[in-house]
Amino acid sequence: MRIACLAAAVALALAGGDAWAQASPPAPAAGVPAQDILVSGVPTDGPQAAQVQALIQDEYRQALAAAGAIALDAAQLQAAARQITAKLHQAGWADAHAYLPGQVLAVHLGAGATPAATVAQALATPAAGATAPKVPPLRDREAAAAQDQTLSVRGFRVQGVGDHPGDGITPAAVQALADEQFATLSGGTGKPVQANFSQLQQVADRITDRYRKAGFIVATAYVPAQTVGADGIVHVDVLEGTIGKVVVKGTSRYRAGAIAAPAERLRGEPLRKQDIDSALLYARDLPGVTVSSTFQPGAKTGQTDLVMVAHEARRPFVFTLGGNNYGTELTGRYRAQAGAAWTSPLGIGDQLTANVDYAFDPRSNVYGALGYRIPAVVVAGLSGVIGATRSELQINSGAFADLQIKGPTSSTFAGADWKFVNTDDLQVQSSLRYIREKSQLGALGVKLSDERFDVAELGFGLQRTDQRLRGLDVVQGSLRKSVRDDSTKPDLVSPDHDSNFSLLRLSYTRLQFLTRSQRMYFKVGGQYTKYALPPLEQFVIGGPDSVRAYPIADALTDRGWYGSLEYHVDAPFLGDHVSPFYDRPWRELLEVEVFYDFGRGYASHHRDGNNPVETLEGVGAGLIFRIPRFHHFEFRLDASVPTGSRDASDKGGYHIYSRFGFTF
Numbered sequence: 001m002r003i004a005c006l007a008a009a010v011a012l013a014l015a016g017g018d019a020w021a022q023a024s025p026p027a028p029a030a031g032v033p034a035q036d037i038l039v040s041g042v043p044t045d046g047p048q049a050a051q052v053q054a055l056i057q058d059e060y061r062q063a064l065a066a067a068g069a070i071a072l073d074a075a076q077l078q079a080a081a082r083q084i085t086a087k088l089h090q091a092g093w094a095d096a097h098a099y100l101p102g103q104v105l106a107v108h109l110g111a112g113a114t115p116a117a118t119v120a121q122a123l124a125t126p127a128a129g130a131t132a133p134k135v136p137p138l139r140d141r142e143a144a145a146a147q148d149q150t151l152s153v154r155g156f157r158v159q160g161v162g163d164h165p166g167d168g169i170t171p172a173a174v175q176a177l178a179d180e181q182f183a184t185l186s187g188g189t190g191k192p193v194q195a196n197f198s199q200l201q202q203v204a205d206r207i208t209d210r211y212r213k214a215g216f217i218v219a220t221a222y223v224p225a226q227t228v229g230a231d232g233i234v235h236v237d238v239l240e241g242t243i244g245k246v247v248v249k250g251t252s253r254y255r256a257g258a259i260a261a262p263a264e265r266l267r268g269e270p271l272r273k274q275d276i277d278s279a280l281l282y283a284r285d286l287p288g289v290t291v292s293s294t295f296q297p298g299a300k301t302g303q304t305d306l307v308m309v310a311h312e313a314r315r316p317f318v319f320t321l322g323g324n325n326y327g328t329e330l331t332g333r334y335r336a337q338a339g340a341a342w343t344s345p346l347g348i349g350d351q352l353t354a355n356v357d358y359a360f361d362p363r364s365n366v367y368g369a370l371g372y373r374i375p376a377v378v379v380a381g382l383s384g385v386i387g388a389t390r391s392e393l394q395i396n397s398g399a400f401a402d403l404q405i406k407g408p409t410s411s412t413f414a415g416a417d418w419k420f421v422n423t424d425d426l427q428v429q430s431s432l433r434y435i436r437e438k439s440q441l442g443a444l445g446v447k448l449s450d451e452r453f454d455v456a457e458l459g460f461g462l463q464r465t466d467q468r469l470r471g472l473d474v475v476q477g478s479l480r481k482s483v484r485d486d487s488t489k490p491d492l493v494s495p496d497h498d499s500n501f502s503l504l505r506l507s508y509t510r511l512q513f514l515t516r517s518q519r520m521y522f523k524v525g526g527q528y529t530k531y532a533l534p535p536l537e538q539f540v541i542g543g544p545d546s547v548r549a550y551p552i553a554d555a556l557t558d559r560g561w562y563g564s565l566e567y568h569v570d571a572p573f574l575g576d577h578v579s580p581f582y583d584r585p586w587r588e589l590l591e592v593e594v595f596y597d598f599g600r601g602y603a604s605h606h607r608d609g610n611n612p613v614e615t616l617e618g619v620g621a622g623l624i625f626r627i628p629r630f631h632h633f634e635f636r637l638d639a640s641v642p643t644g645s646r647d648a649s650d651k652g653g654y655h656i657y658s659r660f661g662f663t664f
Contacts (some may be wrong), residue, residue: 037081041095042088054099057093058159059084061224061237065160070137070225088475091234110527133153135200135234137225148387150194154232157184158221161238162270167214174207192232197223202639204236214272216240218295218304240270243306244298250310254550258348259283259291259310262380271304274423280308281422282380288313288343288350289400316343328542328551329650330395332359337661344474350374351642352418362397373417381419381429388412393441407441407449409536415457425467431459434483437536441493449493451534452486479504480537487534494534501531517570517587532606541599541616542648544657548640549618550598550648550654557601557614566595582629591624596639617644632663 035061036312037309063072063080072080081098113342133151156178161171163620181203186193202494204221211219218241228320248256260280266275276293283291289312296305327333339355351373359365394406413517415433435455441448466473485499506523506661514520527539535556541547542554546562571577571586579586596619603611620640627633641654 011562014054023185029324035077036100037077037084038099039084039088040097042093042100051091052093052096055086055087059087059234061159061226063573064224065239066301097632099146106131133228135226135228143448148196149197151228151234152192152232153182153195153200153234154192155179155234155276156236157233158207158236158238160240162240164270167216167272169211169214169216174210174238174388177207177210178203179386193235199593200234204324207236207238211238215275217272217273217276218271234497234635239302241325242298242303243267243271243288244300244303244426245305247296247305247307248310249307251312253312253316253344253347254286254289254310254349257348258344258375258377259289259308263306264309264589265380271306276306277424278422279306279380281424281427283308284418285381285419285422286344286349286375287341287631288316289316289349313343316345316451317341318343319664320661321664322659324659325657326543326659327359327365327551329362330362331365331393333361339471348375354369362395363393365393367391373588379420381420382416383418384414384416386414386431403443404445405441405443407439409439411438412436425465427461427463429461431457431461431478433457433459439534439536447488448487449491451491451536452488452510453482453534453536454484454486455537456481456483471514474509474511475507477506496532496606498531498535498606499606501529501533501537502531503533503537519568521564521566521568523566524561528559530604530606531558532604539601541601541614544638544659546597547616547618548595548620548657549642549655550616550636551650551652554649555599555601555614555616558604560599560601560614562597562599564595564597566593568593581627584629588628588638591626592621593623593638594621595619595638595640614646615644616642616646618642633660635660 004210010415037056039052039056043049044261060080061077063083064070067076077100081100084098085096088098132411135151137544146364158174158178159339160169161169161174163170182193183190183198185195200223207221208219211221219238220241221236221238223234224237228234243263243266246260246267248259251259263279264275266279269275270579281289282294283289289310292309292311294307297303298305318341320337322337323335324337325334327335335357335476337355337357339353343356344350345352353369353371355368355369357365359367368390368391369387371385373383373385376382376384388411390408392406392408394400395403413433413435415429416429417429419427419429421428428477433456435457437451437453437455439451457478457480457596460476462475464473469599479502481502482500487499491497493648505525505527507523510520510522512522538556538558539560540553541560541562542550542555543552569592570588571590572592574586574590576585576587578584579589581589596617598617599615601614618637619642622636622638624637625635635658637656639654639656642648
C-alpha cells in the first residue's frame with residue numbers, strides 16, 4: 001500500500017481530531033464495516049468546518065445512491081474521495097485533499113508515542129458516550145425493535161431536487177413542503193419533536209406525492225440511513241429518475257430510429273409523464289403504425305429505459321374508393337374518386353399519396369393530385385412536403401357545348417409543416433408553402449385567360465381539448481402573398497384583378513358535447529383582402545362545405561365570411577338497440593343532423609362597376625351512416641333549402657349533397 005507522509009494531514013490530525021470525525025460518513029448499519037474519509041487543507045473548527053462536513057456527507061450519500069448499496073467497496077470509496085477533493089476545490093479550498101485512513105501516516109511526537117494505526121482509529125471514532133441518534137437502513141426500520149424507536153428532530157433537509165419551475169418543482173418549493181411537514185409534526189411551535197421512523201417516511205411520501213402529481217412518475221423521496229447530528233436535521237434524499245436508453249420493439253418496415261426519434265431528446269432528462277406522452281403522440285402521427293410504451297430498469301441506479309412498442313399495419317398500402325355529387329351541370333354532376341397511399345417507403349415515416357377524381361354527366365372534368373411528405377427525424381413534428389395538382393376542364397354538353405370551352409388548371413407546391421406543441425389536450429402547428437398556380441381557359445381555339453402566379457403562404461393551426469366544458473376547439477389561419485405574376489395580357493376572364501395581392505384566411509370550429517349522444521357544432525370562417533383577386537384566390541360561397549342550399553361556388557367574392565350551426569344526435573329512438581351490422585348498437589352507426597348556414601361576400605373596391613353584396617343562407621337536415629368494420633364505409637347526405645332573398649344560380653329550390661367512401 002502506498003503511504004503518503006503529509007505535513008498538512010499530520011498537523012490537522014494533531015490539532016483537531018474533531019475535524020476528522022466530522023468528515024466521517026453516517027454510522028453504517030450493523031455488520032457493515034466503518035468507512036471513514038480524512039481531509040487536509042480545510043478549516044478544523046467554526047462554521048466553515050461544519051460546511052466542509054456537510055459537503056463531504058452529501059457527496060458520500062450520492063455515491064451510495066449511485067452504487068445502490070449501503071456501503072462502498074474500496075474502489076468506490078477511493079472514487080468518492082477524489083470527487084470530494086474536486087468539490088472542495090470548487091468550494092474555494094484549493095489545498096484540500098481527501099484520503100482514506102490507510103493512506104495517511106500519522107506520527108505522534110514525544111514521550112508515550114502512540115502507533116499510527118491507533119492514532120488513525122482515534123481520529124475516525126467519536127468519543128465514547130457521545131453516540132448520536134441514527135436512522136437505520138430501511139430493512140432494519142421494519143424490525144419489531146425499531147417500531148417504537150424515536151429520535152429528536154428539529155427539521156428536514158431535502159437533497160437531490162432539480163430545478164423544474166414549470167412543474168412547480170424547485171429546491172426551494174420542495175424544501176418548503178418539508179418545512180410544512182415539520183411544522184405539522186411540531187404543532188407549529190418549531191420546537192424539536194420526537195418522531196418515529198413511520199413519521200419520517202410520511203414526510204418523504206408527501207414529497208414523492210408532489211413529484212408524482214407534477215408528472216415525475218418514477219421519482220421517489222426517501223429517508224436514507226444516517227446519523228442525525230447535534231442540529232437535529234434529518235436528511236431526505238430524492239431520486240428523480242432519469243431516462244436511460246430508448247428501446248424500440250416490433251418494427252419490420254420502419255427503422256427503429258424513426259420510432260425512437262421523438263423520445264431520443266429525453267435521454268438523461270427526468271422521466272415525466274407529459275414528456276413521454278408527447279413523444280408517443282409524435283410517434284403515433286407517423287402513418288401506418290401505432291405505438292405504445294412500457295418501461296424497464298436502466299443500466300444505472302436512478303435510470304429507467306423507455307421501451308416503445310410499434311404495431312405496424314399489415315400492408316404498407318392504403319386504397320380509397322368513393323363517389324359524390326359535388327359537381328355542376330358544366331363540370332359534371334357526379335364524381336368517381338380513387339386514392340392510394342404508400343406509407344413509409346423509406347422506413348422513416350414518409351408517405352406518398354395519389355388521388356384522382358373523374359367527373360361524369362357530363363364527362364367534363366378530370367382532377368388529379370400527387371403528394372409526398374417526409375419527416376425530419378432530427379426535429380420532432382417537423383416534416384417537408386411537396387405536391388402537385390391538375391384539373392382538365394372540357395365543356396362538351398349543354399348551352400356552352402358549341403363554344404368548345406376547355407383548359408387546364410394546375411398547381412405545384414413545396415414547403416414544411418411543424419407541429420411544435422403536441423400534448424393530449426393541445427396541438428399547435430405552423431406551415432410554410434411556396435405555390436405555383438396556373439390557370440388557362442380558351443374557347444373556339446382562342447385563349448381567353450392565362451393566369452400564372454407564385455404565392456407564398458404562412459399557416460397556423462391549433463386544436464384544443466376543453467376538458468372543463470367538454471368540447472373541442474379548432475383554429476386555422478393563413479396569410480397568403482403573391483410573389484410573382486407571369487399572367488398573359490389581356491385576361492378576358494378576370495380583366496381587373498390585381499397582380500400584387502395579399503389576403504388573410506381564418507376559421508374557427510367548436511364541437512360541444514351536450515350528452516353522450518348529442519353534440520353541437522359551431523363553425524365560422526372568412527377571408528379578408530383589399531385587393532381584387534384572381535378566381536383561384538377568391539372566397540367561395542355555396543356547396544357542401546359552405547352554404548349547402550346553393551350550388552358549388554354560387555358566389556365568388558374577394559372577401560367574405562361563412563358561419564354554420566349544427567345539432568347532431570346519435571340514432572334518435574334507436575340508440576342502444578342492436579343493429580344487423582356486426583351487432584353494433586345503432587348509436588355507433590347512425591348520426592342525424594339539422595343545420596343553419598349563412599354566408600356573405602364582398603367585392604374589392606379595386607374592381608370596376610357596381611358589385612353588390614352577396615348574401616346566401618339556408619336551413620337543412622342530413623344524416624351520416626357508417627360501418628367502420630366494413631372497409632370503413634361511410635355515407636353522408638345533406639339536404640337544404642334557401643331561406644334568404646337570393647335565388648340559386650341554377651334556379652333550384654333545394655339542393656342535396658351526398659358522398660360515400662371505402663378504405664381498403
